[in-house]
Amino acid sequence: MKEKFHQYIQDLQNTITSKLEDIDGGAKFKEDLWERAEGGGGRTRVIQNGAVFEKGGVNISAVHGELPETMQDYFKVNDANFFACGLSLVLHPKNPMVPTAHANWRYFEMYDKSGAIVDQWFGGGQDLTPYYLFEEDVVHFHNTCKIACDKHSPVFYNDFKKKCDSYFWNAHRNEARGVGGLFFDYCKGSEQMTMQNWYAFVAEVGNSFLEAYVPIVEKRKDLPYTDRHRNWQEIRRGRYVEFNLVHDKGTLFGLKTNGRIESILMSLPPHVQWVYNHQPESGSEEEQLLKVLKKPIEWV
């Protein structure tokens, strides 16, 4: 399974970066290969100052070795070895009318000291963070997620949509990071849902990403905007930073387990503002977004 999924994310990275470069038309992804001293490494691809994407990363990594102590504590195991591989992407478009997108698909294996596999699971998801709300875009994104889920189980979309809303919750602000999508973790094999079934599901979601996001980018990337929209985008990007640095488990794990910092923090937006006690005008589009972020909505 690990070779199969590792091959899958390599191919998916190629598909996604190639499509995004086509859309951008201006900049190309810059590739950095890196190695992890303790085992494994990654292929980071970052685009900056594009015509459409102000900053974005589509990164894969496959790492292995002894499970770091902080992760042993987290998983409540002793002296285990592990293998983990995944694709993580974050796209920060320039135009405030285009939402930021995030996705991640990952596979994890744990071994005892004899090398026997003792646990394995998939995780991942994809979610959208708009600065201005176009309801039809959010419905399209969620609908694409639902179609991918429904091919594998009638309960997946509801379950994983709820998990996404609760995971990407900026608790200290009492608001959602964005309008959600899917989030799943510890997807382990069972009689009803074997690891092969989970692989097929995760690949289905991974393959749906461009279909979920690209039509939104195409539709909004040339909309006019002013400094007011841009300021709001930069302020909201501040909330994105707050979530990733304060709450996001993946980021904190990376920072505390000697991951490659620049690959982890490619998720942070290019230009960001913090304005003291900023409150959008009553009745404005900005206020409308905040209302939606205060309470998750059923989009489909």
Place this chain on the structure above:
Amino acid sequence: MKEKFHQYIQDLQNTITSKLEDIDGGAKFKEDLWERAEGGGGRTRVIQNGAVFEKGGVNISAVHGELPETMQDYFKVNDANFFACGLSLVLHPKNPMVPTAHANWRYFEMYDKSGAIVDQWFGGGQDLTPYYLFEEDVVHFHNTCKIACDKHSPVFYNDFKKKCDSYFWNAHRNEARGVGGLFFDYCKGSEQMTMQNWYAFVAEVGNSFLEAYVPIVEKRKDLPYTDRHRNWQEIRRGRYVEFNLVHDKGTLFGLKTNGRIESILMSLPPHVQWVYNHQPESGSEEEQLLKVLKKPIEWV
């Protein structure tokens, strides 16, 4: 002691904001009074878009009540009541030649359920975060800190300077947040150093802040700068955000114990950038700063 120190920080807030408004000449501090549902409150003063200070906050708070659960775990106590008051300031100047300053002076009391005081201590410090290095400025800052310390003990400056270097360490970047200053915590009464002695020391440091920082601001605020300097300042401000959101205990406590978010996060800089894998040019002033941040220096 709590009334005495609370009065002290109210007066100090007035002194500091009044002096900073004089220097700025453009903007005034905006005051927000707030109350904490569980007991106490604060007086937040924030300046934005000034001629000298792009953003800054000089806040005091005095809160009390039952010790929140997360703090009970931290202090390893059960069912205690507490009182805490302090002044926190962060100043983000517009001109990249002027360093960012941070200071905090605080007093804490803990009580058992009968209301008897079971523990009390002072904490605090002040430190400097330059974007371009003027060694004489750093020496002046540290020298002022040392003079204040030396009046109370010959070992304080060395001890609290080291504590500052180790506290403001951005571990995931393997570099200091800035060039340090003083940091002290859990300063509890003893025969040699009573709580009255500690009060006198903390007030000495608090009173030294303007003397440590203002001459640097006056000297550098009108220096010319270009977009290159400004970009570097914004990138380095990103490291400031990373420290405060990932490592700073005060910020995390505030976020996890239902503090007033806007008062806590006034510390975050106004305009910030994250550039993937930014490396300063070899031999540049920017590289010179990084070298100094990699290994703390004895400035006096």
